[in-house]
Amino acid sequence: MAKHEKISSEGAYTKRFYYPQENAVEKPFNWSQMARLLNYLKPYTKTLVPAAVVAMLVNMIVRLSVPIIIGQYVVDTAIANRDISLLTYLIIGISVLYLANFIANRFRIRTVNVLGQRTIHDLRKELFSHVQRLSHNFFDNRSAGSILVRILNDVNSLQELFTNGIINLLMDIIMLVGIIVILFALSPQLALAVLVILPIMFYISTKLRRNIRHSWQDVRIQKSRLNSHLNESIQGVRITQSFVQEEENTQYFKGVNGSNFEKERLAMKKSAYFGPFVEMSNAIGTVILIAYGSHLIINGAFAIGTFVSFAFYLGMFWEPISRLGQIYNQLLVAMASSERIFEFLDEQPNVEEKKNAKTFNDMQGHIAFDHVKFSYDDERVALHEISIDIKPGSTVALVGHTGSGKSTIANLISRFYDPTEGKVKIDGYDLRDMKVQNLRSNISVVLQDTFIFSGSIMDNIRFGRPEANDEEVIESAKIVGAHEFILRLADGYDTEVEERGNILSAGERQLLSFARALLADPKILILDEATASIDTEAEMKIQEALRKLLNGRTAIMIAHRLSTIREADNIIVLENGRILEQGNHDELIEQEGEYYSLVKSQFEMLDEL
Numbered sequence: 001m002a003k004h005e006k007i008s009s010e011g012a013y014t015k016r017f018y019y020p021q022e023n024a025v026e027k028p029f030n031w032s033q034m035a036r037l038l039n040y041l042k043p044y045t046k047t048l049v050p051a052a053v054v055a056m057l058v059n060m061i062v063r064l065s066v067p068i069i070i071g072q073y074v075v076d077t078a079i080a081n082r083d084i085s086l087l088t089y090l091i092i093g094i095s096v097l098y099l100a101n102f103i104a105n106r107f108r109i110r111t112v113n114v115l116g117q118r119t120i121h122d123l124r125k126e127l128f129s130h131v132q133r134l135s136h137n138f139f140d141n142r143s144a145g146s147i148l149v150r151i152l153n154d155v156n157s158l159q160e161l162f163t164n165g166i167i168n169l170l171m172d173i174i175m176l177v178g179i180i181v182i183l184f185a186l187s188p189q190l191a192l193a194v195l196v197i198l199p200i201m202f203y204i205s206t207k208l209r210r211n212i213r214h215s216w217q218d219v220r221i222q223k224s225r226l227n228s229h230l231n232e233s234i235q236g237v238r239i240t241q242s243f244v245q246e247e248e249n250t251q252y253f254k255g256v257n258g259s260n261f262e263k264e265r266l267a268m269k270k271s272a273y274f275g276p277f278v279e280m281s282n283a284i285g286t287v288i289l290i291a292y293g294s295h296l297i298i299n300g301a302f303a304i305g306t307f308v309s310f311a312f313y314l315g316m317f318w319e320p321i322s323r324l325g326q327i328y329n330q331l332l333v334a335m336a337s338s339e340r341i342f343e344f345l346d347e348q349p350n351v352e353e354k355k356n357a358k359t360f361n362d363m364q365g366h367i368a369f370d371h372v373k374f375s376y377d378d379e380r381v382a383l384h385e386i387s388i389d390i391k392p393g394s395t396v397a398l399v400g401h402t403g404s405g406k407s408t409i410a411n412l413i414s415r416f417y418d419p420t421e422g423k424v425k426i427d428g429y430d431l432r433d434m435k436v437q438n439l440r441s442n443i444s445v446v447l448q449d450t451f452i453f454s455g456s457i458m459d460n461i462r463f464g465r466p467e468a469n470d471e472e473v474i475e476s477a478k479i480v481g482a483h484e485f486i487l488r489l490a491d492g493y494d495t496e497v498e499e500r501g502n503i504l505s506a507g508e509r510q511l512l513s514f515a516r517a518l519l520a521d522p523k524i525l526i527l528d529e530a531t532a533s534i535d536t537e538a539e540m541k542i543q544e545a546l547r548k549l550l551n552g553r554t555a556i557m558i559a560h561r562l563s564t565i566r567e568a569d570n571i572i573v574l575e576n577g578r579i580l581e582q583g584n585h586d587e588l589i590e591q592e593g594e595y596y597s598l599v600k601s602q603f604e605m606l607d608e609l
């Protein structure tokens, strides 16, 4: 496809920019889901919920009683009989009622706001701590962005429901039923005449609402596309610049941004019909009231006061009707959001801990794979029948082409996954019988792409053992040789690094991660060696740091550099999930097998340089 075609119109999204829309904006109403949502109000059923309900009832009583007082007592009694003192009492009485209403209203709004925020806070906390405990395969199948959206947006979209939605729903239903009952009690025939337009209005408003709702759905989809693109563009800005793709990106952004604008304009235009429509219904009702009501008054079938009360109630009638439509929309959106949230909450870690799981008292670090077979997805096999024995304190280098299963072996030792067949044992215990956290606290993993969290250098090293004091942190940095470069930073150990540690070089990040691992003082160390070329001096530093780090621990190294591999006690050469050969450097060289040719090709490469 030609370049200009790809970006010429907003509909022509390139494949590269395809963002799947897994997330429906709304779902049909579902009682059991609603009940589960309401469960989040449970901790507050003795405090905030009854307080809000009482305040709401005060509000309802005042609003429903004032028109009667005005019609029956002010107009038909006090004014009709020119009873000034009764009129004064009534005015004072109504003022007191309004004051009580004002206080109750303020109290209710404050209470439901707190209630909404608390429930959302609880829900978000539960969701985050649950997601954090989920197994690796949960994260394998989802993008970080989509998880983020659930924890932020989906939870947010429930906030309005918990804050105002539920209480407004109750209020509006009580209000509507109350008004209809009163209208019929006052005059059934006038009530019928005035409310005759109700079914028509209901029909039209439902149609209009649905139409408006769908337009807003389009807006949300556009927004989510916009967000995804923004997220990806900013994260990948360095690559974009180096491949000179800024213009293409901007064009695409223009397209989505323009489309977002169009959809929003349309949705707003449609929404703008709703207010006037409600007003028109009100007007029709009022016209019928005036025409038929005055007819009844003239015929003596109706008191003027009743007419006045009627007018008041009719004025109050349309507001809850129009708001109920809004709440209904809110409910549908909440259904979709809560379904997604509950889907995460119902997800169980597939690495389960047995009830009677044991702890390692003093782990020695003897690792054994006993006929281990493993597949990530039950289709492709990543490891076939692997049996290995790693002596405590020894260093094993895993060598092999990309995709040969090196990281998979490391993942099984940390029990991020369970083997499909066979057993992984440490000190003779099957990992499935052990406590997961206890196992992992004895293992440190140093990945190729060291993750630096935002915070100070000190905090980042301390991540290995949060209870360590400053001296211990500095000591471990000194041992791995990170101390000098840290001191050269603007604020030394207090230098703030942003997420991912952009201000540090690859080698420096690696040294930090060594310090972190050393501080954790694990029995087993898993190291994914960086492939990035580092200059010789840095390389020597890292080798030196590594020696100190490995001392007295069982180490599994996913090794790329010959210098590291050569020093290992045992080298395991993998190919397509199978062990091809193993032994130490000299033994393998002697065999003249795969390892030999690998080393030879590295030397040939060096010779060419």
Ligand SMILES: Nc1ncnc2c1ncn2[C@@H]1O[C@H](COP(=O)(O)OP(=O)(O)OP(=O)(O)O)[C@@H](O)[C@H]1O
Pocket (backbone or CB within 6 Å): 140, 376, 377, 382, 400, 401, 402, 403, 404, 405, 406, 407, 408, 409
């Ligand atoms: N999360 C995953 N889901 C599905 N398949 C996976 C997953 N991770 C790895 N694989 C597959 O399992 C096989 C072994 O992958 P593994 O990551 O262990 O290789 P590796 O030797 O560490 O490779 P590299 O040197 O490139 O890191 C590969 O075929 C890979 O495609």
